[in-house]
Amino acid sequence: MTTEWHLATLDELCVRDFPATHGWSDVGAGGPGYHLVVLETTRGLGTGDDGSSREEIARRFAACREGVSRRLGERWGEAEPKSLDGVFLRSEDPGERIPKPWAYLSAYVRHVDLWKADDSGRWVAVGVSDPAEGPDLQLFALVTDLPPP
Numbered sequence: 474m475t476t477e478w479h480l481a482t483l484d485e486l487c488v489r490d491f492p493a494t495h496g497w498s499d500v501g502a503g504g505p506g507y508h509l510v511v512l513e514t515t516r517g518l519g520t521g522d523d524g525s526s527r528e529e530i531a532r533r534f535a536a537c538r539e540g541v542s543r544r545l546g547e548r549w550g551e552a553e554p555k556s557l558d559g560v561f562l563r564s565e566d567p568g569e570r571i572p573k574p575w576a577y578l579s580a581y582v583r584h585v586d587l588w589k590a591d592d593s594g595r596w597v598a599v600g601v602s603d604p605a606e607g608p609d610l611q612l613f614a615l616v617t618d619l620p621p622p
Contacts, residue, residue: 486616507574507617552586
């Protein structure tokens with residue numbers, strides 16, 4: 474996929490109504506107050522179809538995230554880098570109530586670039602899954618009206 478395609482997806486999600494219940498849609502997961510999409514994925518590949526190593530794929534995904542982040546930064550200003558490590562730890566605590574999209578995203582992504590979209594007022598986060606966390610590398614995007622915890 475291209476940066477333009479990713480931006481078009483995010484533009485659509487910034488204006489699309491949120492689902493009334495948690496579930497899947499044509500673009501990914503969603504529920505009250507959020508859309509969560511996987512913009513790119515390796516789908517369990519240890520190496521790329523072209524023989525590229527996992528490290529090379531991780532670099533490509535990071536470059537893709539940087540490209541999307543750069544373009545979003547042109548629109549909404551510099552991204553706020555946000556670690557989700559604390560969100561993940563707090564989501565594991567049964568006494569803590571972390572909003573579902575942030576808890577879910579923090580299970581896969583350790584750091585995101587974060588903006589508040591000027592035109593919709595929604596929060597937009599973009600991040601790459603941690604290569605050490607599992608077989609899939611994924612570029613995630615979250616669009617939500619729920620502020621980050």
